[in-house]
Amino acid sequence: MNTEHSAPPEEFALPRSRRANERLHAMIPGGAHTYAKGDDQYPEHLAPVISYGRGAHVWDVDGNRYIEYGSGLRSVSLGHAHPRVLEAVRREIGRGGNFVRPSIVEAEAAERFLATVPTAEMVKFAKNGSDATTAAVRLARAVTGRPRVAVCADHPFFSVDDWFIGTTPMSAGIPAATTDLTLAFPYGDLAATEELLTRHPGDVACLILEPATHTEPPPGYLAGLRELADRHGCVLIFDEMITGLRWSEAGAQGLYGVVPDLSTFGKALGNGFAVSALAGRRDLMERGGLRHSHERVFLLSTTHGAETHSLAAAMAVQATYVEEGVTARLHALGERLAAGVREAAAAMGVGEHVLVRGRASNLVFATLDEHGRPSQPYRTLFLRRLLMGGVLAPSFVVSSALDDADIDRTVAVVAQACAVYRKALDAGDPTPWLGGRPVKPVFRRTA
Structure with a gap:
């Protein structure tokens, strides 16, 4: 696990982030200034609150370090503190x-x-x-x-x-x-x-x-x-x-x-x-x-x-x-990541369920259930396993601050997540692997 406070993956918890999220909700509607950053977009009790970032990595208030994708909702394309x-x-x-x-x-x-x-x-x-x-x-x-x-x-x-x-x-x-x-x-x-x-x-x-x-x-x-x-x-x-x-x-x-x-x-x-x-x-x-x-x-x-x-x-x-030549670098990094994720998903038998889509500089992923339909519960499972492995990835949108080691580490974590994904598909129910309620879409009529 890619954290400074190491713990077995099944014991992964974010107590300080959880308390910080409560502080945020007490004063800020939705607990964030952008709905896409809301803790409802993350597995229950596993929405890290960020302390600082440097390059392609961010640290949460619990001391965990993550490889970050989709930085600043795609705004930080050169890496933090460039x-x-x-x-x-x-x-x-x-x-x-x-x-x-x-x-x-x-x-x-x-x-x-x-x-x-x-x-x-x-x-x-x-x-x-x-x-x-x-x-x-x-x-x-x-x-x-x-x-x-x-x-x-x-x-x-x-x-x-x-x-x-x-x-x-x-x-x-x-x-x-x-x-x-x-x-x-x-x-x-x-x-x-x-x-x-x-x-x-x-x-x-x-x-x-x-x-x-x-x-x-x-x-x-x-x-x-x-x-x-x-x-x-x-x-x-x-x-x-x-x-x-x-x-x-x-x-x-x-x-x-x-x-x-x-x-x-x-x-x-x-x-x-x-x-x-x-x-x-x-x-x-x-x-x-x-x-x-x-x-x-x-x-x-x-x-x-x-x-x-x-x-x-x-x-x-x-x-x-x-x-x-940053645009070319973003494409090269994205191509390496997409190829690695697809290979890992296929190797774990979920190549038709964990999909990488989009231009290499702007990759997103889809999580499909056993019937091939988009699934918020399976997205929750996938996000949870990525977080446990030190990867913060609501998407796979790259920044130019990533290096080959970051990509390789991400692919390894994706492979671990896909192994659990396969278990959930075989069981026909991802619920035991969610740790709480599923993540939710941003645009919905009720909270």
């Missing part, structure tokens, strides 16, 4: 972080971003992805004069704002009139999307989607969507929160060669520091500015959107990606 990023941040913090007028750092950060993502002509920074995507939707409605938004139904999250959250099972507090303005289209199906646009002629302001997720776009799909948007007068928006930098330095649009009207970036952009970006065509973005004759659009106006240290972090991240 020296080059910290150096840039420290330099700017010492010069002041926020002023009554723009800092020259804002111009430098915009120039760096537009050089990295040359398909965009203007950019505006914010602190989180939701602000950026909502600004894109607002801008699309303003320039088209249309009320409806079409979102890709196969992608899990776009914004905390009403136009999207109203479409999820957690829609409490959102008027139906708002939700009714959001439509859905399936990923990869141009005919269905055209049918939707034809059914609502002159009504749909934009199509918003992640250009790719756990599946690659079908050949010609993104180009076909671009043509559909042009023909029906919609704004095409790429949510590149995840694909940005991980697919290529210029995002999925740089990899696939299809240019959206607007795109949003975040997550990997700051390596854990709070920064996001809305970018796109000059004629659209200028509608949120001062140099046009149209009605003004309240695009983005955030007190902390241009904090100098976060913009410095973003510049350092982009420079590191370009100069050190």
